[in-house]
Amino acid sequence: xxxxxxxxxxxGPMARSVxxxxxxxxxxxxxxxxxxxxxxxxxxxxxxYTSHLxxxxxxxxxxxxxxxxxxxxxxxSQVIAQFEITLVELRGAGxxxxxxxxxxxLDSIPRPPQxxxxxxxxxxxxxxxxxxxxxxxxxxxxxxxxxxxxHQPLFDEAAAAKPVNEDSNTIEGLRNEQRYRDxxxxxxxxxxxxxxxxxxxxxxxxxxxxxxxQLDAEPKPAPNAGPTALGSGLTFVGSSLQWPALSVxxxxxxxxxxxxxxxxxRAWDEAKIIRYAYAYEQATRYRRxxxxxxxxxxxxxxxxxxxxxxxxIRKGNRPSGNETAVAGGSVSGQLIYAANGTLSMQIVLTGRxxxxxxxxxxYFGRWExxxxxxxxxxxxxxxxxxxxxxxxxxxxxxxxxxxxxxxxPRPGSDGNQEIVTFVWERLP
Numbered sequence: 001x002x003x004x005x006x007x008x009x010x011x012g013p014m015a016r017s018v019x020x021x022x023x024x025x026x027x028x029x030x031x032x033x034x035x036x037x038x039x040x041x042x043x044x045x046x047x048x049y050t051s052h053l054x055x056x057x058x059x060x061x062x063x064x065x066x067x068x069x070x071x072x073x074x075x076x077s078q079v080i081a082q083f084e085i086t087l088v089e090l091r092g093a094g095x096x097x098x099x100x101x102x103x104x105x106l107d108s109i110p111r112p113p114q115x116x117x118x119x120x121x122x123x124x125x126x127x128x129x130x131x132x133x134x135x136x137x138x139x140x141x142x143x144x145x146x147x148x149x150x151h152q153p154l155f156d157e158a159a160a161a162k163p164v165n166e167d168s169n170t171i172e173g174l175r176n177e178q179r180y181r182d183x184x185x186x187x188x189x190x191x192x193x194x195x196x197x198x199x200x201x202x203x204x205x206x207x208x209x210x211x212x213x214q215l216d217a218e219p220k221p222a223p224n225a226g227p228t229a230l231g232s233g234l235t236f237v238g239s240s241l242q243w244p245a246l247s248v249x250x251x252x253x254x255x256x257x258x259x260x261x262x263x264x265x266r267a268w269d270e271a272k273i274i275r276y277a278y279a280y281e282q283a284t285r286y287r288r289x290x291x292x293x294x295x296x297x298x299x300x301x302x303x304x305x306x307x308x309x310x311x312x313i314r315k316g317n318r319p320s321g322n323e324t325a326v327a328g329g330s331v332s333g334q335l336i337y338a339a340n341g342t343l344s345m346q347i348v349l350t351g352r353x354x355x356x357x358x359x360x361x362x363y364f365g366r367w368e369x370x371x372x373x374x375x376x377x378x379x380x381x382x383x384x385x386x387x388x389x390x391x392x393x394x395x396x397x398x399x400x401x402x403x404x405x406x407x408x409p410r411p412g413s414d415g416n417q418e419i420v421t422f423v424w425e426r427l428p
Contacts, residue, residue, distance in 0.1 A: 002123065003119075003122040003123050003125075003126045004114055004118075004119050004122070004123075005114045005115075005118050005119065005122060006118075006122045006125075007118070007242065008112075008114060008239045008240070008242060009114060009239070012246070013025060013028070016287070016289070017281065017287070018053065018248065018274060018277050018278040018281050019050070019053060019278070019372070021049075021246075021274070022049035022050045022052070022053060022274055022278075023049075023050060025049045025270070025274075026048055026049050026050060029049075049270070049271060049274055052271045052272075052274055052275045052278070053274070053275070053278045053372075054275060054278070054279065055278070055279055055282045055283075056094065056279065057275035057276055057278060057279040058090065058093040058094045058095040058276055058279040058280065058283075059093070059094030059095075060094065060095075060096065061094070061095045061096065061194045061195065061276060062095075062096045062098055062191070062192055062193050062194045063090060063095050063096070063097055063098065063193070063194065063195055063196070063197045063263075063276075064098045064099075064100075064101025064187075064188070064191060064193040064195070064196045064197065065087065065097060065098065065099040065100050065101055065196075065197055065198065066100070066101055066103070066196050066197070066198045066237070066264075067099070067100040067101075067198070068100075068102065068103065068106050068107065069106075069198055069202075069234050069237060070083075070198055070199055070202045070234060074202055074203075074232070075199075075202040075203065076202065076203050076204055076253075078204070078253040078254060079199050079201070079202060079203070079204075079253065079259060082199075082250065082251045082252075082253060082259050083198075083199050083250075083259075083261075085251060086250045086251065086261050087099065089250075089280070089283060089284055090197070090280065092283070093279055093280060093283045095276075098191055098193060101187070101191060101193060101196060102187065103183050103184055103187040104183070104187065105179065105183040106180075106183060109176055109179045109180060109183065110172075110176050111176075111236060111240065112173040112174075112176045112177045112180065112240045113169060113173050115161070115164075115167060115169045115170045115173060116154065116157040116158040116160075116161040117158075117161040117162055117163065117164045117166075117167035117169070117170045118164055118167075118170055119138075119154070119158045119161075120138050120158040120159070120161045121163065121164045123138055123158070124137065124138060137159075138155060138158050138159045139159040141155055142155035142156050142158070142159040143159075176240075177240055177241070177242065180240045180241050181241055181242075181243075184196075184241060184243075184266075185266070188266065194265075194272065194276075195263050195264060195265050195269070195272065195273055195276055196237075196263075196264040196265075197261060197262065197263055197264070198234055198237070198262055198264075199234060199250075199259060199260065199261070199262060200233070200234060200235065200247040200259070200260035200261070200262045201232055201233055201234060201259075201260070202232045202233075202234055203232035204253065204254075204257060205257065234262060235247075235262070237262075237264060238262075238264050241264075242267070243264060243265060243266055243267050243269070244264075244265050244267075244268075244269055244270045244273060245262055245263065245264040245265070245273070246262070246263055246273055246274070246277055247260035247261065247262050247263075248260060248261050248263065248277040248280055248281055249261075249281070249284075249286040249287045250280075250284070250286060251284075251286055252286070258286075258288075261277075261280065263276055263277055282370070285368055285370075285377060285379070285390075287368075288341055288366060289340065289341040289368075290340075291339065291340030291341075294339045295339065300369060300371060301369055303397065303403075304337045304367070304369070304376065304395075304403070305337050305338065305339050306336075306337060306426050306427070307334065307335070307336050307426070307427045308334070308335040308336070308337075308403060308424035308425060308426050308427065309332075309333065309334055309335075309424065309425055309427055310331060310332060310333030310334070310335070310347060310422060310423070310424060310425075311402060311423045311424060311425040312422075312423040313331055313420065313421070313422055313423070314420075314421045314423065315418060315419065315420055315421075316418070316419045316421070330349070330350045331347065331348070331349055331350065332347070332348055332349075332350050333345070333346060333347035333348070333422070333424075334346050335424055337367055341366050341367060341368065342364070342365070342366055342367070343364065343365060343366065343367040343378060344362075344363070344364040345361075345362065345363055345364070345378070346361070346362040347361045347362070347422075348361075348362075361383070361384065362383065362384050363378075363380045363381075363382065363383030363384070364380075364381060364382060364383075365378060365379045365380040365381035365382070366378075366379040366381065367379070370392075373392075374394055374395065374396075375392050375393060375394055375395065376393050376395050376405070377390055377391070377392055377393075378390065378391040378392075378393060391407070393405040393406065393407060394406040401426060402423055402424065402425050402426075403423070403424040403425075403426070404421050404422070404423050404424075405421065405422045405424065406419055406420070406421045406422075407419070407420045407421075407422075
């Protein structure tokens, strides 16, 4: 991180899940001795962000769709199409969608810039606190000519900039930031909007390593949209407002590119938008664990990873709890949970009396833990039954380390709920 703008360009937690993010916020949120709003931080902070993680939090929430910032002329059609799916999912989770949510003054307010003067002021203060930095000033960095060509002009401009209290662009930008806050507050009040939603980016990302794709001043219009400028990022809304916003995975575009749903709240609304993000995450579960980031060795996830052989199948009824071994011949099976989040499972009846194809089940896809529910989710991409679905399996481990997976109960022949439990033994 380079302190480009201490007021607006601020880092937030990045985590594998909303739960992890809430845990992290519980640790890091608190008074800042350099923050003039410290007293307000303490009065508004949540006692525990994790206490807001409710799966039904979207029920009754009024979410406004800010289409003004991702119009079709400057937005990739794939982004818009995936976002329409997101709206359906939010409605399915109980949210009331206000579409479109319009801020009348938004198009007439100049986008507040991050100025060279602010950059100079912030980085100068940072250098003063870090005596080990090999350059004593912004000017020294600019004069070194060691910067990437894309960054050299910024440092040249910053070296020549006036103080922030004398720089007209900085002063005007602060006025326009307040105009943003006034306009959004009025529109949200009028529409009784709990939070504002829109994609995180309007375009496909730049190709990794090809910095030249970011030189375009404006995003390319659809249908010729491609890797384009930093200007296609829609995080400027929350940045200009200085209000909390977060991005939660909301699907995938071509080439497996992830898309984010951005949720924007008013000042001090962190707990509210965390609630909404968690409910959406739990309803959709789009995240795919990257293969380059394995789970911690001591984590719950690590207990699942590996190859398992089927040891037994038991059936039982609720509420009696009585279980019996499955009859009808020997059973063989294999289950693989890979560290990259993929899975495969095969189960087949064996023996001379087995009919061809009888008792066979095989599928592959992705797996994901839902520890708050005590479940592992099997996202089936392909199976012999030609069904794409998500299967919820309740898990438990015995003292010998064997894994039991209980399928969702279904009505039995006697009217009770029948529970089928598969017991798996890890292979060395």
